[in-house]
Amino acid sequence: MIRRELIKFAGGAATGLAFTPLPWRLLGDSAIWTQNWSWMPRTPRGEVGEKEANCTLCPAGCAVKVRTCGGTPIGVWPRGEAMCPAGFAGHTLPWHPLRLRQCLNRGRVSSLEEALEASRAAAEGGLAVLDMLPGRTASLLHRVHLSGIANARYIPAPQAEGGTARAMARLAAGSVQLSAELGRAKTVLSVSTPLLDGWAAPRRTAANRGFTLWQAESWRSRTMDLADSRLLIRPGSETALLLGLARQLLQTAGVERRARLLQGFDQLQAAIAHAAPAAAAERTGLSEDRIAALADALLRGQPSLVIADGDPLGGPLPEDARLAAAAVNVLLGAEAFSTRREPPVPKPWRCIECTRLEQVDNHSIGLLIIDEPAPGLALPWAAIAPKLKPEGALVVALTWNRASYARRADWLVPVPVYLESAADAPPPPDTGSWRIAVSPAVLNPPEGAIAAADFVARLAGAEPDSAARLEERQKLAGEEELEAAPAPAFTRILPAGTDGAQLAAAAAANLEGPPVAAHGWRQASVSPLLGKLWQEWDLRPAPGAVTSHPETLRGLGWHADSGARLESEAGQMQVLLEADPTAPSGIIALSAGPAYAQICEAAPNGAWRLKNPKVVRS
Amino acid sequence: MVSALDRAWIPRGVVRAPLTRFGLWVGLWLGVFAVGAYAMYLCLADGLFHTNMDNRYVFGLWIFLDLTVIALGAGAFFTGFLLYVLRKKELKAVINSAVVLGLICYSGAMVILAVDVGQPLRAWFTYWYPNAHSMLAEVTFCITCYLLVLCIEYVPILLKNRRLRGIGGYLVFEHELHKLMVVFALIGTLLSFFHQGSLGGLFGVLRGRPFAFREGFAIWPSTFFLFILSAIAAGPSFIALTTWLVEKISRRRLISAEAYDTLARISGKMLMLYVLMKSLDTLFWLNQTAPARGFPAHRFYEFGNFGGWTLFIEIVILGLLPGLALIHAPLRAKRPVLLAAALAACAGVTLNRFVLTIQTMALPTLPFDRLMSYWPSWQEFAAFGAVVAYGVLVYSFSFRYLTLFPQERELTRAELMQRSQEA
Amino acid sequence: MKIARFLSYFSGLAISLAAGWTVLPQALYKEVPQPASFSHAAHTGEKGGMQCTDCHAFRTDGSFAGVPKLETCAGCHAEPVGETASEKRFVEEFVKKEREPQWQIYSRQPDNAWFPHSVHVTRGKLACEGCHGSHGKSAALPAYRVNRITGYSQTVMAGMRMDDCVACHRQRGLSHSCLDCHK
Amino acid sequence: MTRRATPGKAARYGMIIDLDRCNGCGACMIACAVENNVPPPDAKATPRTGLNWVRVFRVETATRPAFVPVMCMQCGDETPCVSVCPQNAVDVDPSTGVVGQIPERCLGCRYCMAACPYQARVFNWRDPQWPAGMEQALNPNVSARQRGTVEKCNFCHGRWHAAVEAAANEGKTGSVSYTPACVEACPAQAIEFGDLNDAAFAAKARAAGAFRLLEPLGTGPKVYYRTGRAEVRGAVSGLIEEAKNGQRS
Known part of the structure; x- marks a missing residue:
């Protein structure tokens, strides 16, 4: 009831x-x-403003404007010029998930003072600063401050950019700095260099680029896709191609007459003697006619130039390939090269000389300071490690992130990143005309971050004043009159470093191990947003992707579409194996990323290589 | 106590399985339901990434099964129509069962839909801000209304229960309601017609998808009418199949051979009509509609597994053949033939729904795009399992405690008498 | 049919009707205190003589700055101007300590709504009172009540909803599409 | 680059994309994501579940590949997605011609995605998430979308709003002009944005070598493509005749 x-x-x-x-x-x-969930982010409110700046994430130094809301950057947009995809996400770098915000001593949270103290103690064993992005004002300041410390060295990272120009400068008498000016070229041969994808400033390589591009490479890179003529060569045959090309060029009357004026012509000729057309064709996999056509195009489409720098993350090309490219440039008259004028340095700044990494004695560094200001810079650890003292050497990474040197360095010290402090971009590789591309400080850096130059200054007992010094230099640059850079008289250049026998041997050398074409997009790690390009879409290869023809993968016993570990003698990295029927067979294209630098070694000829690589399914 | 209660609710004059066995049966399906309920929880609380649907396969397993289930549930309205409007008295034997099946199919489909959309809390927007041009709005309105009708139709079956009819007023109410059944059958028929049609129209109107797009009559594409036809063709077959299945599981005889024959005959006739119309439509589409929109017919059938065989199987093997078997009286008199043909008819409708949902999603429209495959995640299977389990449970309880087959009592009595005579 | 048989039915009906119309709608809201007390009337009108836009200013780019920041208040109230205790407290607690008061904003619109003040006020010449009512004449800040479910203030939920915008736009023949106001 | 539209006088915004200029760098995709507060990919995101309002397809041809940016085509005739939405979450703005997708009204049924032949619509399969702190860098002119809703390109309507607001501030009742993010971002200047009611721009869209995607479908896209390469037109346009010509060349 x-x-x-x-x-x-x-x-x-x-x-x-x-x-x-x-x-x-x-x-x-x-x-x-459902329209107002508490876990949804609220968009910022505040006054929207705009600041002029330059993107300092790479040497291109594109002119940008930074949009801000209430003082916080909310976007970076081009200021008249072109920008690369990473530039548009550059303002998110301060909040990168891998961003380093505190001093870490072998994983333990520590303080800047402690890091300085430990560094001072270790500096007595021989101090060296390894600059991963040389050419900035901060790089100059390192050299200024190091001049106050006994037994200190400044080591610029041997960059992939400018490799050909540097090889030419080495051929030249004196210490002239050279620069390949894409803007002046009509025909360009790029050998295994990502010429249209990160090598030069986006504004030069976009549509209407003004030159005809021949791309010689062993896999279908993005530059290869965009090139006017594509030369798919066998891996490691760059030197053979260039020497074969030189031989073709020499058969042309005018060229030979010019070449005969060269001192050291005999050596070059000796090298070329081994590069019979048939041999070059066989090594490269191209037909003799194709090489002849290339030579013809380069001669007809003057000014023409050859770039053989290699990939910024896959490593430079071997020294002999760069020298051979330099020789070809000389035969072509090198009209698109100009002497490079470095941005001005205030007179009172006393800088110590640069020391090249290969000039540093083994076991001679007691304190290594690595300055890694921006994402995507890489140098094989195997090239650095032998230089350290076997016992008691201290490695301090002044870095933006907790990934790249976290396993190697004893101390990780956070530095301000792009838009967090006034900084400038190094001079770009594709032009001899200089400017100082400065980005102002828009945001506050995290508590405990210190500019790398200021860290070194404090080590030297000097005032940390990098911001003021940058301003001083900027002011000086504004006052300097720019002069038209004279084209050097290359016909008088002596190819002193050209050892014909060495070149010939390199052209005929056998390859070791599976042919890995390592490549990388340096800006890939600027922001997780960039994952849209490879994770949420397949416009670019994902970092760590191994792409190969299905047959090739099968031949190696590797299984496509599976995660795996790539192991070498130096270490290991996670990779994803992908089969691509359109890929050239016999090649393994590895989208490298900075992780690659941790597992490869620097060969005596300067190229990076994997020693005994293995793929292990994970 | 429990078993006394159980006995008190079981209708008079029928035999039901012991309570323990029924309990085991219920427990089994409750288990299936629980797993599916967890999967549904994941999708609702976490997001639809738990499914394997993606920006290409925006409709996955669920929509395909929704469409299938609703097509098969069409037996409810069609039987009601035949019984109350066209006065086919022999169908009284299955009408209650058909109503329960319909109720299960439609309510299950609604539940699945609620999980399948991204923002179920906003589902009522469709009623408040409807887009009159949208087939989906039409479907939503008709299905909700028809579900209401099915609930009303279910009430008399429920109230006829031995315990409930004891309560004063309920019997009167039931009686009054029953008199109105003709009206509800008519309303139900009308609503069903529209939403079966709109479900077909759902894809037929996709003018951006030449594989699905059909021209038609006024605002309705031809698939609108084909869906109605195929649903009423498969509906009686499905009722025959389920009744047979219930007979096997409960080990009882539930309806007379006549009733089977009627169901099969109607199904067969409708199926033949459907096959004819479908063939004409297909020919017109392949030769006229699709090429006019820049898609020559062969382009639809040159992708991997989706060859022309789907078309052949759908129309000939699972349409024409069972149709012929069902309209031929001597053939359908053989129970295995009848059942096989009914099964084939249901499978044909299922394949038709598959082609229109999954294959439409799979075929690329952009000339530089490619075919992609899709396989549902366990959550999708489990969620569907939950709906099946829910259906089995509702049907099991209805069968045990309500009178779903009025002939059963008579058939049981006859069987008992026969057995005692034999003894 | 005896009424008594349905007594419990009707008592249930009456109780839920009463509760549903009085208590429960109120229970949907919770009150959040404002960080400080403030009298619009003391600032505007004859006594204060200020205009709305003196504090609720437009920025140079035309965007509306909304509730003023502490620096605007501190412009006059670096030291107490009057003698009220609440002003004194405000100066001590916020101005002196340079602590930005976290005002609850009655008319804050959802993130997905785009309401440009410049279009409505500068170009449309609408008066502040048209939407904000007599808020500018209030002697004390009314209670800020926020809907427990939606998270929006009662002011928005009661008179500044989409329907209210649409009604006004329709009247003026200005409505085009959803994207007019949604961002 | 940017054409003018007069309020009161209806505009029909459209784009012309030069496929011979596009170098497939992806700047438009990133700039679009930044402008429109599209979250970075989740760890498990794939090209099939990803959120991109514009996607650059790489299309193999008989010669070298072409890159084809595909965004919402803002279909003008018989817009396929508008008529299917059961609750009016999609509409065409008569004053701009932009097809609007309102996530707040969206039920997440994805019927519009099935209807779109260009696959320009994407679904929020999960809650959007930004790395800690990065939400400070969101664009104030565009709100973030919840999971379970559909979103797509709307020709950067946040920028249109900003332009309207700025014009109102200056007391202008005349014209507003704006540039979508991808147009501003493209380093090759491959994308041109304008008003198709403007005779000069419309003529450009109809010039030789210009075409629209899947034109025979009759959806009336307002995004035009142009290329001087027959093989690209053959591989991209979806026109049978063009495809044959492309193979011949």
């Missing part, structure tokens, strides 16, 4: 509720709630 009454009561209550606003309000409010 009671149960029945209760049911009636409940029935009445339910009927009543339907005639009150409550159920309808609940229905409406719950729907509005």
